[in-house]
Structure formats: structure tokens, C-alpha cells
Amino acid sequence: MASFLSLLFFAVVFSVSLFLLRRSRYRRLRLPPGSLGLPFIGETLQLISAYKTENPEPFIDKRMNRYGPIFTTHVFGEPTVFSADPETNRFILLNEGKLFDCSYPGSISNLLGKHSLLLMKGSLHKRMHSLTMSFANSTIIKDHLLVDIDRLIRLNLDSWTDRVLLMEEAKKITFELTMKQLMSADPGEWTESLRKEYVMVIEGFFTLPLTFFSATYRRAIRARTKVAEALTLVVRERRNDDRPRSDMLGALMASGDNFSDEVIVDFMIALLVAGYETTSTIMTLAVKFLTETPLALAQLKEEHDQIRANKGHSEAAVEWCDYKSMAFTQCVVNETLRVANIISGIFRRTMTDINIKGYTIPKGWKVFASFRAVHMNPEHFKDARTFNPWRWQNNSEAANPGILYSPFGGGPRLCPGYELARVVLSVFLHRLITRFSWEPAEEDKLVFFPTTRTQKRYPIIVNRRERGPTRS
Template identity: 40%
Template sequence: MDNAWILGLVGTILSFILLCRSFWAKISRSKYRNQLPLGTLGWPLIGETLEFISCAYSDYPESFMDKRRSMYGKVFKSHIFGSPTIISTDAEVSRFILQSDAKTFVPSYPRSLTELIGKSSILLINGSLQRRVHGLIGAFLKSAHLKAQITKDMQKYVQESMATWKDNQLIYIQDEAKQIAFEVLVKALMSLDPSKEMEFLRQSFQEFIGGLISLPVKIPGSQLYRSLQARKRMVKLVHEIIQDRRKSSSPSNPRDVLDVLVSDTSGQFTDELISDNMIDLMIPGEDSVPLLITLAIKYLSDSPKALHQLTEENMKLKRQKAKLGEPLCWSDYMNLPFTQNVITETLRMGNIIIGLIRKAMKDVEIKGYLIPKGWCVFTYFRSVHLDEQHYDWPYKFNPWRWQDKDTGSCNFTPFGGGQRLCPGIDLARLEASIFLHHFVTQFRWVAEDDSVINFPTIRLKKRMPVWVQRREGPLAFVPFPRECEGTTRQTS
């Protein structure tokens, strides 16, 4: 009896393997077989997902792509995250995909992320509704009024935070940047100042964002379940704020993004749509902008020449404004050429967004490659940004490479592109410029060794610890505490 049970189990397993092999063979023998890019679909069901993830966690995350590019070319087929996928590391192909409308490609995300961001999120909706939401939000985020408000708030929160720092104190840049950027962004979104509501949102959002890339398991105790519960708490609070806003008269000049959406007269903007997008728009305050700031300081810590030039540029501006008795405005920060080059180079090397996944709504052919209907296509920005055909010494932090160079080429897409280009692109640069200005003009620092973790999201392993010292007083170096001995970098 036992032998019969074992033979039956073995037979079932073999049948399953043969069925999977048959499925894979059917794909490879399909009508597309002579048109698909070269590549392999890997193992049945799991494809090449495990190898992709293993490489993504390593110090050389693009090794998965580089290995296949050398074998198959810059565009190749694979099977990752449960779907047959065309992977593009070709700048022109990726640009075409990003520029396409919803009749050709639509967003595709891991199941855990789609569960969390809400069906009305700007990240998921398509067509005229997506264009309207994106257009309204983008126009407001680019307005001179908001840039002035962001500058005022960012300067205030940065100065309040840095005023508490003491000489020879260990500061975690990633934590400080997250605290400040989140408060600035929520103020721009809903006019909330630091308060119990703000702290409630911050704590709930940290729980929420932890599940964006997680196992799609919703049982109590799982990360996705905890994140969904955190989202429910945030939605309840945002709904209350929306209802209060609807009861009051609409201002002639909107003060925040919520005013813009609530004041819309099309009848399409439900409370659910508004709350979904309010929550999703908080992601840059917790993730993208703080990491841009943190990575910039890491790269500057490793590049004394770049730090010296950036510091000189910002000190010159500070002296000029002090002499005139004028406060700094947003145009002052954005017109610091070398500072902007540092931010651009940080975006290129850091790859805070490694790429985007789209799903083909019909058969698409580009540059001789076929992307079949129903397949996903992964535009992998990191391989383009670190391609020696586009950038000399691509792994070297070199802000000077951007002197008199256009950042609008298809070889540089840190914020995506097309109709879904990140609407907060200018604000991300502005906030990073303000933080860097106040940091380098007020402090010297010694950075402890830290490393970048690239998956599932970019972060610094130790949160970028630095020992700070104010610039006031004699310029002679005052020794840092003994705990700092053994660090490898010292700025001056």
C-alpha cells in the first residue's frame, strides 16, 4: 500500500512537470517563435524570478540583465514575477513604450501593490480620467505658488531639524530626510502641519509602504494584511478631511492638491478616487525624495572634489543673499548649476526607480522586436543609466559629465516618461537642493561606511550615519569622538 501511494505521488509530480514542459514548449512553438526576441523562459511557473531576485539583492544588481544582454542583445524575453516578459535595456525601445497610450500598453504591477494602491490610483487608471487627474496634479505641482510654499516649508523644517544637531553627534541622514520630506509633502497635499494627525499618518504610512512589494498573502499577521489595515486607517482620516473640505466654499486659488481635486466640476472625482491618490502621492515623501537626498550625501562623501565645488557654490549664494538681506527663493536653489548636476548624477547612479512594467494590449513591433498581446514588458532604466555606450565610466560619480548636456534624452529617464511622467519632478529637485544647501553650508561631517541595498526598494543599509560638526568658529579641524575612529571618509 505504501509503495502504491509513493508511486502515485511520483506519477502526479511527473505528470505536473510534463504538463508544465508542454505549456512552455507551446509558448516557444507559438506563432511568435520567429519574431520574439531571443532569451529563455526559465523554469516552469517560476521562470527566472529567483535568479532575478538573487541578482537584485547583490552588490551588482544589473548582473541578471548584463548576462542576458551579452547573450541575446539589449531586448530579450524572460519569465519573471509570474508572467512571460520582454525586458528592454534599449533606451529607444523603452522610450517608445513609455510614450505609448493605453490602447497599446497599460501599467502592470505585482499583486501586492495593486491590492494596496487602490483601483482609482493614478498609477492604475487609464484613458481620459488618468490624463485629467495627472494634468490637474501636474499643473499645480509646477505652479509658482506651490514652489514658493514648498521652499518656505522645506527651509523651515530643515532649519528646525538641524538646529537640534550638536557637534560630534551621530546623525542618520535617511531618517532625517524622511521626517522632513514627509511633512513637507503632506502639507502640500492636504495643508496638514506637524500635529497628532501628521504623526498618525506617518506611522500608518510606514506600515502601509512596507507591503507594497510583499508576498500576496492577506492572512492576519502577514505584511500585506498589516499594510491593508494601515491603509484603511489612513483612508478614514483622509475621507474626514475631504468631507470637511467639501462643506467649505472652494477657494479661488487652491492652497493644496486636495483643493484642486475637490474643486473639480467634472463629477468624476469621487471621495474614493481622491483618497486613493492622496495616499499614493505620499510615497515620494517617504521614499523617493529622502533617498535622493541620502544618496547624494553618500556620493558626495566619497567624492571630496565634488563636495568642495558644491560647498563653494552654495556658500557663495549664502553670502550673496546675506549681503542683500534677502531670503532664498526657489529659483535661487534651482539656478545652482553644479548642485543640479550633482542631483542629476545621483539620479543616474542611484536609480531610485529601477524600471517600469507595462502590459501589451495588442501585438506591438518596435525595432524588429515583437511584444505579443498579453505579455509584459519591463523597461529596465538601471541598465541604460549604467551603460558605457551612453556614459563614460558609468560606475563613477561624475557630476561634471552633465555640464552643457541635455537631461531630456531617452538615455536618462529617472522619473519615467510619457503621459505618466512623475508630476513632482521639479519638486524633488527643489527639496534635494534645499537640504543640500543648508547641510553643506552649516556642517562638516565624517560619514561612516554604508552600503546601498537595491531590492525590493532602494535604501541605505545603515541609514547613512554621519558625525556632524558646525562650521561656525575656527576652520581648524576639531577631532571627532573616538567612536568615529575607523571611518574611511572625512569631508572638509
């Protein structure tokens, strides 16, 4: 017992000494102002608690008001510099692989897998990013994906009753679309079972990556194992099937890189998370913002009713020319992406000491480029926290979009599905508006920034604007 206490004492002394030595070095550098918070824990609990409320802005707002747009904190076990400065954010994005390395909290890294596109680096990331882009560019969407997008959205809307949990329905749509694109899988019991496991995986993203302390993280790890096992079976079956498939899995197997099952499975898990989680949240929030902005909803209805009238009947498929004619819809999409900020920012790690804006960020530190803080800053967007799609007409507030507006990131890690997400949201709004009217159910609501605890919310009461369902 005495020896155990001695070891524990020396471990504590060593850890505290190391902590103090690091702080001494940091004081000699001109670090961005801020606070590292408590030893080891830092300010992680404040960050997590902020994002489980209706308004997560105060974590950044409070520190920006005190320290300025670049400040130091300590989250997820590491000292981290937060940037709410658009020029600094652009500098971080454009120096990927030169001055900054991709790095995310352990919970996200462990659940996505080391071979996910989010964590790949160097030439492998470049090849896989290019491959992903080739399956989500405008030509592919126009010639191949649009028909599936329209069909799956209509089929899901056919099943709606008079009361709908919108977030849940949006998740079904985006998951089915992503499964179709990745592995040509049609909706069924298997895809729905897999989707339920995905929900638990995503719940573990913003938890401490310690199975002993976090029941949510334990459940997420178990769910991730089940998802990986299910996808591994699909990969092995496809290896024994000589039929060519025009999907992402087929492209991976035909690439000539001889990717292992593990690499392919990690890659697909991350793409499923990206396609499933972000787009469904954007769809839900677009409806919420429109419901709260009647003038915008009325103008959007006019645009889509005109498209349907031009086509002659409601069952006509949405075509590429219809999408390109949705001028006000694109203003709504832009503003939803700006206000919702589903990709709130990106984590990177410094590869060397970085001198920027008069500060030094030490080698090995994390940085977080916050797109959200830029989008919600009234210095950059007038009445920034108000949903106003008209601000995008004639690009009146998009004079420098590469710096001020970056809902899909930028640089070599620009989200490869940015155009696909815009098309899915536009087609969804077209079908929803031309088929239904709706109002929020009074007994529940969606918080401003949905978290894993609220994603099944925002029920709406719907009424059909047309007689009978449309079927492909």
C-alpha cells in the same frame, strides 16, 4: 479523499498543459531571446534577491551579456520582456494608451489602489495628471511652495544631534512636505503616526501579493487599510468645511468631477508614496555620493557658501533666484538621479502583438523599460558606474537626453513632480552644506541601492558650521 486527489491531479494536468501550449505558440513567434525560468515562478526570486544585495545590476547585466539589450524573462507571475535599449524604451513611453497599457505587479497595484495616478488610464489619467502638474510646476514652486520647503527643511535640521540616521531624517522632511502640499497638514503626532504606517505599506511593494505566504505583504495590507481610514476621515471633514484651501485636496474637491472618497484617498496614497519615498532616497544618496567624492563636495560647498555670503546672513530664506544660481548643484542633482536610478523603470502591457527590433512581443505580455540599465551602460555614459557630476557641465553628455537620460520617465506619464524633487534636493543640500560638516559613521553604511531592509541606515556624524539653530 479520492475525489480531492482526482481534482488536484486534473488541475495540475490542466495547468501544465496550458503552460506547454503557450510555450508552443511562443516558439512559433520570434520572441526576444531569454528564459522563462521555472513554471509559474519564473525568475522572480532571482530578481528580488538581486535587489536585496549591495549590487542589483547582475540580474540585468547577466542577461544583457548573454541575450542582448532586449530579453525575455518571467517575473511576478507573467512572461515579461526587459528592454535596456534606449530607442525601445522611448517607443514604449510614447505609445502609452496606443500599443501599451499601464500595468504593474499585483503587490504594487493592490497597495496603491485602483484609483492611483500610477494605474489610471485614458481621459481620467490625463485630467488627474494635468491637475497634479499644476500643483508642482515652476510658478507654483516659486510663488508658494519654496517658502514651505525651506522652512520645513530648516526646522528638521534644527533637531539634529551629533549623530543622524540620514535616510530616516530625509523621510521625515519629504513626508512633511508632501502632507503640506496635499492637505495643508503641519508636522505633528498625527503625521508621524501616519508616516510609520506608510513605511510598512512600501515594504510590501516588491513581495508576492499573497497574504498566506508573505508576512510582509500581510503587514503592508493592514497598514494600507489604516492609512486609507485616516485619510478618509480627513476627506469627510473637508467636505463639511466650506473654507477654500489652496492644496491638492481642495483642488480635487473643487474640480467639479464629484470624485468619491475612495478615488480621492487612492489618489493621495499614491502621491504620498511618490513624494515620500523617492525624494528622500535621492537626498540620502546625494550626500553619500558627495561624501565619497571630496572634490565635488568642495566645489558644491564653495557654490553654496557664496550664495549665503551674498545674502548677508544665514537665516535669510532661500529664494527662487538663489535656486536658479545653483549651477554646479544641478550637475550634482543630474548625476545623483542618473546613478541612483530610484525609478529604475516602468511596467507596461502590450495591447496587441508588437513587432520591434526584429522581435515579436505577444499581446498581453508585460514589458519593462529599464531606465537604470541605460543610465549604467558605458556605451551611453563614460565610466557609467562612477559618480561624476562634471559630466553634466556644458551638457557634454546630454546630447540626446530624451532617449539616454530619463530619471522621471517620459511620455504622457512623465513624473509630475520632477521639478519639485529637484528644488527640494537643491534646498536641502544648501541648508546641509552651509550649516554642517559631516562624516559617515563607521559602524554602518548604506548599500548602493537602498532596499526596505536598509533604508534607516547611513548614519552620519555631524558638526555645526554655525552657532545656534536658525528658525523661521
